[in-house]
Amino acid sequence: MGTAELCVSRSRKYIICCFFCLTLFSISECTGLVDAVTERKAEESHRQDSTKVLIFTLLLTLTILTIWLFKHRRFRFLHETGLAMIYGLLVGVILRFGVHVPPDVSNDTLTCVGKSRPSSLVLNVSGHLYEYALRGEVEGDPHSQDLPNADMLRKATFDPEVFFNILLPPIIFHAGYSLKRRHFFRNLGAILTYAFVGTVISSFVIGLVMYGCVALMKVIGQLDGEFFFTDCLFFGAIISATDPVTVLAIFNELKVDVDLYALMFGESVLNDAVAIVLSSSVVAYQPSGDSVQVLDGRAMLTSLGVFLAVLSGSFALGSATGVLTALVTKFTRLRDFPLLETALFFLMSWSTFLLAEACNITGVVAVLFCGITQAHYTYNNLSAESKSRTKELFELLNFLAENFIFSYMGLTLFSFQKHVFNPVFITGALLAILLGRAANIYPLSFLLNLGRTNPISHCFQHVMMFSGLRGAMTFALSIRDTATYARRMMFSSTLLIVFFTVFVFGGGTTPMLSFLKIRVGVEEEEEEEEATVTVSDGTAGRDGRHDTAWLFRMWYTFDHKYVKPLLTHSGPPLTSTLPACCTPLARCLTTQAYEDSDSELILNHSPSMLYSDLSASTDTLRDPSAQE
């Protein structure tokens, strides 16, 4: 410290003209000792980073042990994510109120003053250049440097981009990869309606309700900052992403009706994609100056354009890499080396994310479609060992990432330092999400039931209404930007809503199911057999049960006859499905595949099988989730 104070006396002026025109004074004597000091400081910072991650690792370990205890004692009211959240909360409380850091810790940082926020900074230390990467905004008054505890709490937080680039991709990919495809495709129409139309409706309803709420707050003088209409829409978009984790874990354990499961799961998975894209469209709508509260036709068109472009771009990219992986695994004998195969599968799926980010499309959405494609095509080409390896790998990654996010959520309730808790806003938001969910489920179910031969019962609708928990995706979207007052208020309210829905709705799932007399204990095998029986009567039997529309049936037949045989080792060989003129091509595309595939797979499929027959049998044979 003494050295540093001595240093102040002498100073030399450097002027470095770079693009951002920052001019700086600097002092450049007394090298030796300071270098040793900074070396020590850098070590100290690494040590702190390690400790930070260690805290979370231990938190997760504790969560795992408690989950085990709960599972062991068959205690179902609190899901592991809720538990992770509670432990996170406890650590947050301890960090906030229990730990007092001696004030010299804040000396760790060097403060610069700049004009703008570049992505990287270069520091010139007597000729040596050191690069610094942007970590994110720091909370706290720039003029009060004596807040060591605040500094410590700040250090317990992660860069929000960590969620989007590290934690969410495996969660979303796993969701796509573990879709129970048979039930998913049976209810595709309903799922797409809920996920696309429903989420958009829900976003707008929530946005409008919140706009009313904000107007009310303005009137009663509860609003301390600006809150535009676009902010309300943004809030509607991020809070509309429902999280399947808690409810589906309970559904799985209780073996709830598979169609209800498929509806819930399919909706909440696609939901996330729609919410991400919607919220980024709203952001794209904003930059037209400060007059954001005025509705602007052209900007809305831009938003719609962004929405459609990002969604279709992600879909195209995700399926393209999925198809590529399928082709690679089909036309090589990689299946002889499961390690190589698994590594390739992992790398190709990860590339999807990176490629999407490099192309400025949303990686998380692309990864979802990639996961579905991989499950639908590539999975059939993998060796038995790779099938279980990939499933287990993504299951583990998903488990770790999810619990990490939830425990971080708990922590952040106390460690985030710019919370804006407003009772009016929070009550309004809770009301709005219920209204938004209702406006999604009930009208759409009514419309869907007009076309469905087996309607979605009222009980199912109530379950869907109350199972709309909010989780990881909503949190990640809301923590991404907490720069303005409006965003901070949203973030704090989002946190509380996640807590509320996870504990109240999540904890209430089991009682609700028994209150609504939903059939539980439905064995998958039983269902399976039932389906096969229905199917063997011909296509009519299936149509009588499910809403497989004409267009969709067309696609399914096409997929089964041409796409699956082209990309995988399943289904009838191309030589029998393609017209005679294409036989040479078909033979060239088929030969190797059918050499590779187990002969029993071919024997099971007579080339003249009916669509319904085929879809049922292939699914039974190769559904990743059916093997559980």
Place this chain on the structure above:
Amino acid sequence: MGTAELCVSRSRKYIICCFFCLTLFSISECTGLVDAVTERKAEESHRQDSTKVLIFTLLLTLTILTIWLFKHRRFRFLHETGLAMIYGLLVGVILRFGVHVPPDVSNDTLTCVGKSRPSSLVLNVSGHLYEYALRGEVEGDPHSQDLPNADMLRKATFDPEVFFNILLPPIIFHAGYSLKRRHFFRNLGAILTYAFVGTVISSFVIGLVMYGCVALMKVIGQLDGEFFFTDCLFFGAIISATDPVTVLAIFNELKVDVDLYALMFGESVLNDAVAIVLSSSVVAYQPSGDSVQVLDGRAMLTSLGVFLAVLSGSFALGSATGVLTALVTKFTRLRDFPLLETALFFLMSWSTFLLAEACNITGVVAVLFCGITQAHYTYNNLSAESKSRTKELFELLNFLAENFIFSYMGLTLFSFQKHVFNPVFITGALLAILLGRAANIYPLSFLLNLGRTNPISHCFQHVMMFSGLRGAMTFALSIRDTATYARRMMFSSTLLIVFFTVFVFGGGTTPMLSFLKIRVGVEEEEEEEEATVTVSDGTAGRDGRHDTAWLFRMWYTFDHKYVKPLLTHSGPPLTSTLPACCTPLARCLTTQAYEDSDSELILNHSPSMLYSDLSASTDTLRDPSAQE
């Protein structure tokens, strides 16, 4: 750009007094547009990062496909790591000579001038604070800002700490976890001698030879900077870490003699630990001012202290967390939930690394001992599914990390911009590593053979001599610090040595084995049976074959009778091994374990079994590698 130029005209002075006393000028008008620009820049930077990782992902994918082709065609001269290196080289060449970046890319960075290199920087942009984290030193002249290609190449490099904190831990843990324990423990004496005594000898021999070489270079005027004796010792330490990957892959494929395999594997695994600790001891020896070339008795003692403290600390920490994991998995019924079990295993192993780093011990070394302990104890408690899950998980992580490092090595040969290639130094280094390796293997083998009943044959010695490839660890240690001229010369030479040994020694392994008439095609099962037969004659039979010393036998008996039954579900129950007075304690520690364990395991062990008998049968039952 125009806006920025306008900004220069007006400026306001901020003075922020922080510990490092940096005084800065700054300009703080015109906010709106600049913010949008920086937003765009931040996005651009994220896009570039994604592209960077994408390049490596695609490189690895390409490597995997080529490896498959090689394996498919049974082409054995080039190992996958060599291949990864070649592809990395190609990309490096393309980046260096093929890509030309338009000059405005360098505008991305804001340049500050500072007095020292803190771990984090805070940038003040009109009241908002943004935190920046240290990424590492940047190459290039601070005064020439117009080198866009250099900037691009710089961006293709990773922070060296990535190797130590992300890539090496899984590699080293996997090495520990996949040790073929039976053969490892049989040859423990020899392995420890080669790894500890041998590596120290090798480091000093190389250090001395290099000191001579540097002296020669000074005489003939080839040295452009300072190169101290400690630098030579440091070089000796880092280059003494041999890499098992390439050679052992070939050994595995050809089914070389298991004892030779165990010697090579055990040595190169422990080797790495010794090299890390030795090199950090040499660094600890340095900071005593500038007079580093003078031998200083006290500093040497400090170094020795550091060496012993770090090594024993890492050992204690690694085994402690391993033992803790064993206890947790033993006394809970986590095995009913393989996902939880695997997650716990992963988190506990990772905690070892983090804890070690938080305690300022070397995490990589702690992780190695943790891996060995997990394999020896915890593995026995895991459910069958978790056994395969953990093995497969770490196998995959190891594969990805290793190939990443090797392809990065290839890339860095062209992308690193401050290479110092000196033919004299490189030739000297090549000579030195051969001499160092010879000084390790031949004298120690001679000494070991004095005590061994089955001596290490001359052929084995020659194989060990020429199989000392250099790989990931040497590279990671040498890239960690490239600040001085000496370190840069070491780094460049290390790279070339890795290339040379991987291609020449690695490619020459198969011809060498056949030239030396080493027995190949030894089936593991065959060996196994042979061992069991030998063992059933009693302890003498085993002693006749292997150098199991008295002290070691004592430990083995103790481990088998008390430690294993305490920590795992294997071996005789504690109730039968502990003296009668401890029966209540023994019962309390045993009951649950033996309830949990499969009854066949207990039935196989009559409590009065001989040491040798037991060790053979438990190994056969539960050796992680024996199940391959």
